[in-house]
Amino acid sequence: MPAKLLVVDDEPRTAQLTAELLRRAGYSVDVASSGTEALELIRSVSPDLMLLDYEMPDMEAPEVLDSLRSGGDRIPFPVIILTGARHSPGDQVVGIERGATDYIVKGTDRQVVLARVRGALRERASAPGAISRGRLHLDAARGEARLGDRVLKLERRPLLMLQLLANRSGEVVTRSEVLDQVWGTSYRGFEHSLEQAVHQIRREMREPDWIETVRGIGYRLVVQP
């Protein structure tokens, strides 16, 4: 099933052109022409990714992000902000603190736009759903992890991290990627939490070889027989 994208822009022609570009790349696309309409649409159809115009008459992107986040601590899908005229660095910091995944300046090369959408969706793919890797069974959405018949008692972040490693099983996942995707937006001061999470995962699994440390780079999940 193609990924479902939501394009939000108050200029109808811009919205239609963006939607067309994405449809031709194989995505299924909905269009909203205002922040309010976007919020309504999201309630009925949860998109896999939203492309959000920064400036709209009814609300600006940060307000849309605030409304989306009310209640939960993270927005459940990636949001790419489309900036028309460029905004000062200060504005963009506001955007990210409120949960945007990425920025695209309007008029950016088509290939670059598609690459950024793919990049953001790849992260999305590594979040929800149940997966199995050998004897390891995970369902982060339900907060469940099992190794064989044994239930692993993991806190939310170690579980999300294990899920991320399992999704990319056999591949090295960098520390930055883990911090970015599991701990959210901030990089500072979480290195220690990351190490604690790895420690908790290894302790609960009781088979430390599942998680390999790749020095100076990150971690890799190695399926054990």
Add this chain to the structure above:
Amino acid sequence: MHRLRSTLARARAELELARTDGDPLPVDRLLGDLREALDLLGRVEAAAFQIVAVLVLDDDERLAELTARGLRRLGYEAESASRMRALRPREVVVLDLGLSASLDADQLVALRAARPIVVTGAADPASRALADDLGASDYLVKPVELDDLAAAIKRRTST
């Protein structure tokens, strides 16, 4: 500004000529003009809003893009690439040292002139010497915190 106006004027003239002569649209030339115009507009905006352009070079494309994305969220106009490309005026280069082996003589000259921020997996003396040879303005050891990288970019642009 002057070049932006003249590029747009060229595109308009091309369209007007094609229309009066009933010629097919010179699509590729127009696309080229528009690309150039947007690029020039970008430079005008960058100057007006003091936006810093950054190129993140790393042979690991995924890591390069992750870093670039992080920088974009901090307000930088960041692009990633796994190969050296022509640099834009005043563009700050973040270079993974591993990539330096693949550079030709001309690219090395361009890089040295850009005084790159060098990122490396190892803090050994050989890497440091190589970074010095590349005219590095800063030297960071992986894993690099985004804040540290942003600080290095700030140091680089304030000198």
